[in-house]
Amino acid sequence: MAHQTQVELDEDIREIFRLAEELGVTETDGFFTEEERIQPAPTVTTAQLPTATQSSRYVDFSEIDKQHLVEKQRKKNTERATSCAVNQFQKWMTAMRQTKTRPVHEIPPVELDGYLGSFFAGVRQKDGAEYEPDTLTSYQRGIDRYLSENGYAYSICRDLQFRYSQETLKAKRSQLKSQGKGNKKNAAEELSEREDDKGVIGTHSPEALLFLVWLNNQKQFGFRGCQESRQMLWGDVALKKTVDNIEYLEFNERENKTRSSGKVNEQPRAYPPKAFAVPDDPTRCPVFAYKQYALGRPPSHLGSDADFYLAVNYKPETNLWYKRQPMGANKVDTILSTMCNKAGIAGKKTNHSIRRSTIRRLHDSGIPPTKLMQLSGHRNVQSINHYAVNSMDDQHRMSEILSRSRGSRVMPSASAMGFMAQ
Structure with a gap:
């Protein structure tokens, strides 16, 4: 199964933190409640890991020990992004079917494809507002990571078995963008050189x-x-x-x-x-x-x-x-x-x-x-x-250039001047 690229993973993590910031959450450790979290793998302390002794140079690591070592090094942000996506899908499943759902990785592909298509088309925020297009994509990727980690045979992002949900997500993204969504309105703005120093930095205090x-x-x-x-x-x-x-x-x-x-x-x-x-x-x-x-x-x-x-x-x-x-x-x-x-x-x-x-x-x-x-x-x-985007200063300069350029040097008439002054 194809793996998610680092660029896609970075985008998903940025989207999760954008959602946290939009909700006013400053400490991301509190982003999920205990009941909303996917139960993590058991933690292991250093004392629990096999260690070499003076009489034993080599350590016999069992499969469980190796799994604990790998799990301990997983990126916490990735876990949060994955957890958020799967939890949202599970809550949607429960709300729509009014019954306790099975674990996502136990749902057959044909059935899961149908559920995912309906999820992408119908999921909303708590206040009923539509999600940003990138949020829906991050949900798809997060669910895909969860399935991969649980040994699912197919990728919901790439395999043909999930063609319906893929096309539904594509159509939903187009619809949202036609409504003005996806313009990165919540993205952090750059700090211009003029704003770099406004008297609040220095060695005076x-x-x-x-x-x-x-x-x-x-x-x-x-x-x-x-x-x-x-x-x-x-x-x-x-x-x-x-x-x-x-x-x-x-x-x-x-x-x-x-x-x-x-x-x-x-x-x-x-x-x-x-x-x-x-x-x-x-x-x-x-x-x-x-x-x-x-x-x-x-x-x-x-x-x-x-x-x-x-x-x-x-x-x-x-x-x-x-x-x-x-x-x-x-x-x-x-x-x-x-x-x-x-x-x-x-x-x-x-x-x-x-x-x-x-x-x-x-x-x-x-x-x-x-x-x-x-x-x-x-x-x-x-x-x-991704960072090579025109800054506000660049946009200002471009606008000034266009405002000063004229196709003709003929001065406007007095009536036209009066109209423009109104």
Whole structure:
């Protein structure tokens, strides 16, 4: 059976988090209730795994042990996307048939194809509104992943046995798009260069410095929206020098749920991302901001295992600008929206806005997509091209060019001028 591509999987995960954000859910761990979750595979602790002893160099892993090891490394976001899709389908089945349904993977192909076609055509949000086209597609892919994991013989996305539901979904997507759906109205907007600095970042206060350091890390190290910032430790960044005595910061990436190579000796990125000093402009120098941030941290939190982002001490009695406790996960997740609120910047700005604007600026500056991938960590060039969309500034310039261009240099008549003034 054909497998889902990484690009498709990324799209599904983005769609699930878009739905969570649309519903006002900021902590995605609470996105599903306990009864809505698919029961996960049993967890296994390190103590439960077979370990080598002094008398035994080799360990005998049973099939169950190996399954536990694989399950433990599965991406949590993928599990959530799959769980959301299957739960929605199961709830629809129960509501439509008014009876307890069988597990989805036990339904024969012909019968399941009919149910899926009706599901794609008739499923609605809680308030009765239609879903976005991409949401329905993410549901299809999520159900397909679930079936594959449970040994189903066919792919509902590709095999001819599910031609009816595939065609129904295609027709439904076309209908929704004709109604104006699918225009990515909830997508995070880029942060323009004019909006990059509105006085809320700098070295003049604990909060402004924290914002500046966070912004530098997001841009220079190619971070994703939230997870890498939450997990970041002080020891993940090292201050180094080149042979020409130029200082730079180097981010040493640890494997996490978002980036896991899964192959021996394979690095998550082609090289450790670096942020070089800008000696002639301290206000734009990531190394200078890092050093100032280090001076404001408690000495007990300069160890490699300390959290990178610490809670702000708004009333410091000493030169310590930050508390001996980590910044809350929800506050880390909403740093950019907090900055934008303080600066009066309108629009839908999330932490992902930095990633969008960073990739697009480098792309517009002539950096090839293959080199951008080495910084951003993308595995597919198509994912980079997804960011190559005209920004608001680009659209403004294009509109100005068209407004100033004229097919004729003849001035309009006085009557026409009067009409246009009305």
